[in-house]
Amino acid sequence: MIWKEILIRYGELSTKGRNKKDFISRLRTNIRHTFSDIGQLNILTERDRMHIEIENEEQYDVLMERLPKVFGIQSFSPVSICEKNLEDMKKLALTVMEQFKDRQITFKVEVRRSDKSFPLESHELQREIGGAVLSKNPNISVNVKKPDVELRVEVRKNAIYMMAQIIQGAGGMPVGSNGKSLLMLSGGIDSPVAGYLLMKRGVRLEAIHFFSPPYTSDNSLQKVKDLANELTKFGANIRLHVIPFTEIQVLIKERVPANTIMTTTRRLMMRIADKVREDIGALGIVTGESLGQVASQTLESLTAINDVTNTPILRPLIAFDKLEIIDIAEQIGTYETSIRPYEDCCTIFTPANPKTKPKVEKVNYYESFTEFDELIERAVRNREVYKFPEQKKKDKFEDLL
């Protein structure tokens, strides 16, 4: 294998000073975490880039597969190394460029000479190495202004480093660099996307789900667990808090007028979520709400629901179209899970005509006849917590395939 290290360029170049240091050390921790199953990685960090040593092909494959999903990485490149003499450099240049042998491409050689004592000047190196590549590859020509491929040669103290590929990273900020929030995870298409977008901005997530057995099945819970698990691909552990919600839902149905059930249900969910948030020390609550999508997501409804708390409610999808949300869900791989057919708790007691413009005073009035506080306490106390990524279960299908 010719690749000896992977060079990582950071995202969010605007971060400065102490923030930058935090950013880098957070990214390093997240990378270690993401690859903990393939052994201890050798990571060297610099001010503007990071180097990961590659020990074997297997490690390389896993790195190439998972790095594009880690937030905080602008781009990365596999790098090859050789001795500091011109003959070896020419040889290595040919090896590195071999991956393009089936394509018609333009290229240029870019030299970075951080070891100023190296006898050959940048432009000499460019000419020599470029010449070597051109003479052996009729499919490659030079274009200095806008090349398809930039062959980067770095003359460092200990060796020559060479790379030709730049692979796009996920961008964003390392998860955890912007605090923690609680994601309301329903099992639909929107909430995982909302979670993903916040993770991309560096927010660490825990998730909360309202479960109403026997009206909703274990399959619908499994779907939510799978979604939580899928979100861990983006570089973080996620804890899922499952709230037993049946009792509260049944009581709401008895106590408030049919067209207010939906609003009151949402308000109680929000109150429970806020309690859990406080419990786990998170700062905000994340929802997948998108303006006007359903009755509970009109501005009037959002106002009535929001009325129960002062906690910041983060709604990254508020101005997204459904189709835009589906696009992202497909890209991040949660769509297929989200469209599994199982009902969630919101669809159990839905009236035919829920109010799309509830009034806060009226809702408060209807709710004032019932003591919900104790039920809320109990639901929070009796919640079940699951940790993701899950420990690998024995694969019951393995022998069959």
Next chain:
Amino acid sequence: MIYLDNSATTKPHKEVLDTFVQVNESFYANPASIHEAGVDANTLLDRARSQIAKILHTEDKYVLFTAGGTESNNFAIFGVPKANTHRGKHIITTEIEHPSILEAIKALQKDGYEVDYLQVDETGVISLEELQQKIRKDTVLVSIMHVNNEIGAIQPIEQAAKIIHENSRAVFHVDAVQSFGKLPIYFNADAGPDIISISGHKIHGLKGSGVIAFRKKMSIIPLLLGGGQESGLRSGTVAVPQAVALAKAARIATEQLEKSMDKYRKWHNDLIKFLTEFGDNIHLLSTEDGAPHILSFSVKDLKGEILINALQNRGIIVSTSSACSSKQKKTSHVVEALKIDQPFKKGVIRLSFGALNTDEDIDEFKKAFTSIMKELKGENY
């Protein structure tokens, strides 16, 4: 019994049969059901699909399970032109395709489609120049088999794909029933054929199971309508046990591919040498460049059937040119296309190797064949 008719069908591997039985016992629920048993069956089906998609270098969603090679071929031939009538009504294929291609195309011809049949040379290979000449702006489908079932000729799929994609917007279908698991197949998401057909029972899997795979999103009209299974492209409750058995057979075949290719190539070359020693009495239809697992030849002035019976008496199973055409009395269209001399037309024999054959089988065949030739043609042989 020495079974040398593996291109007709193969004996299922024990592991594959075990899988089939176990899945039927434990995961028999309908994968479209939403109860737990259904979810399990569906998860298993997805895993089987994913395993095959990996082998074929395409995405999971582009792998559909069918009831076999003929259905996969029919699906491609009927489904692609009908979804692309706005682009034209011209189809290109070869004169030596399997009947599941040729008969389907004949049906389209009756519906007003214009068809060009590419000719083959004496080794059974098409000419890329002819393909280049025949391809047109309004060509909607080109279907070329990878390995011919009767003589083992290998078509230049990679170059053909290039010509087709550079000169038209036609969809390129490859019938890979005889090559999948026997030869590396040039199929991946970036280039090459757009659709391939695969069959389970040619690779020690089960009869009644096949796959059609796409390289990318495809405009295609389904052959079977109903409950909308397989992304709406192939209705009918998916046969999960067959699908999983096929995934297993495909994995085993792929893992053993290089080893078995070497083994078949050795027998192939050895037998060519052996048969050449019979001089003018033998005409080889297969060449050294052909697929290693198929060896086809003809004995002068003899009927294939006589040879088959004589070998069978000695416990060796071979076939005339193909199992499908061997019950019909007329000369096969492939043999006709090769334009071989009249005295050799009737006596075509096909040997095809499989994973269960051994060196001893080949030696036994040689012994038996020598003694038969002596019997039928006198001591001189």
